[in-house]
Amino acid sequence: MTKCRTPVLAVVIPTYNEVENVPILVQRLEQTLAGIDWELIFVDDDSPDDTAQRIREIACEHPQVRLLQRIGRRGLSSACIEGMLATTAPYLAVMDADLQHDELLLPEMLLRLQREPLDLVIGSRYVTGGQVSDWDAQRASMSQLATRLGQHLIKADVKDPMSGFFMLRAGVLHQCVRGLSGVGYKILLDLFATYPRPLRFVELPYRFRPRQAGESKLDEAVLWEYLLMLIQKWIGPMIPARFIAFSLIGGSGVFVHMLVLWVSFKALDTSFLVGQSVAALVAMTTNFFLNNLFTYSDMRLRGWDLLRGWLSFVAACSVGALANVGIASWIFEVHSFWVLSALAGILVGAVWNYAVTAVYTWKRPKAA
Structure with a gap:
């Protein structure tokens, strides 16, 4: 009986209306992660543009691609949590499907976690060498406000606590998963605020690329959910x-x-x-x-x-x-x-x- 190999790395990507970006992302990850035992877990919140069906078609030709389709609920943080819990890989990466995160950083993230006493490696837009694409004034101000609020909550010198691009040891998630709020769009901040001890981390610079297809999901509702997550962390989990x-x-x-x-x-x-x-x-x-x-x-x-x-x-x-x-x-x-x-x-x-x-x-x- 052939024994299945456990992947070393699981890349978890939440999706909603990303049907055009999915095949491009799969192709890029195959090139970037060549030589690494990895799997790709898409968590789709029942996208009306048939993103889930496109992922199924791709998975038929790419066995490392998996799909979790959620019905009747949405949310980036909760999707990331479910995706990370659906794998046995010892290292977990989270990134967006909109092609704005630089997948070329993933091998270095993995190498740093394997060789150094780190819990977490963060792709950062705000350390030296990192940068963002052209943002309008509204998005830039929303990001700056959210970053300042987040830094006050976690009490750690994280330059980009709003990053949606990071890699962690699976054990970090397993130790704090029951305390995560799963609210909103910023799972990284939730991890920092929930983990029982200060996380050992490093931030690696990357350029945040402009979106190629689809529409940005950053709006007032996203900022509202972010504020709710901060409030819940301040007052505790007893009140939903x-x-x-x-x-x-x-x-x-x-x-x-x-x-x-x-x-x-x-x-x-x-x-x-x-x-x-x-x-x-x-x-x-x-x-x-x-x-x-x-x-x-x-x-x-x-x-x-x-x-x-x-x-x-x-x-x-x-x-x-x-x-x-x-x-x-x-x-x-x-x-x-x-x-x-x-x-x-x-x-x-x-x-x-x-x-x-x-x-x-x-x-x-x-x-x-």
């Missing part, structure tokens, strides 16, 4: 990141509610009941669309599902409002402490709204 996002957006709804109430009740001279009703509906509507855009960006509702989702969201929040008032009134009658009563009512309403809308508004699609 989605609940943090849901609560923050709910807090913004208070401002919207008061503004609409003022316009209706004071400026338009309606009755307080009418103004309060309109304000509540507008606030719930803005909260729904913001949650759909940011909190549940990986399960975003579209088309007719958007209308169904809005109706279920308003219904759930209406019941949550009644629970808020009921609990607050009961505690006030017992203890006569209005601040505590109000906060308790708000907490009960928030938990109700989050739990019910997570089940009925943003339902995960069933796998076919």
Whole structure:
């Protein structure tokens, strides 16, 4: 019986709408990693452009290529975690499918890990010799802000904590995987913040190339998810990141509610009941669309599902409002402490709204 050889290196690449880049990347990696026992694991979040099918076709001719296709969920960090856990290789590399990372750096990364007492080798744009392609002002400012925030969190002298291009020993992942948040797009920062001891690392310079095909996925939603991951690391894993996002957006709804109430009740001279009703509906509507855009960006509702989702969201929040008032009134009658009563009512309403809308508004699609 022939014994299968365990690959030395697994390259994990999350994909979403990268059908044009996949064959080019496979070809480049074959040339770069010649002479190394390696495998390539694509983790595709059910791309509508048939990226997964293209990977299957390539895998028929290239046995080192593997595919994990995820249905009903999205997220770069969680995709990287699943891909890294799906291999027995002792060394794990993570890179993007958009051809912006320099695959020629991979052999040197592997050699440094094999020969030196390092846990991690990072491809860096911000050490001497590294550089980025032409970025517009918005992307450059977003990257700089995220880098500064990340450096404060991990308390390590990492010049490029936002890098999505790195290689690590598999044991590093296995020691901290249960503490990883899996939120957002920056798994490297999550690893630094979660690992129980300071990581031994080195940063190698490379040029961050311009994207050749497809569209960049860096937008406001990505920065929002990054901030959520930072908040969760600061407060601990007991509170889900989605609940943090849901609560923050709910807090913004208070401002919207008061503004609409003022316009209706004071400026338009309606009755307080009418103004309060309109304000509540507008606030719930803005909260729904913001949650759909940011909190549940990986399960975003579209088309007719958007209308169904809005109706279920308003219904759930209406019941949550009644629970808020009921609990607050009961505690006030017992203890006569209005601040505590109000906060308790708000907490009960928030938990109700989050739990019910997570089940009925943003339902995960069933796998076919």
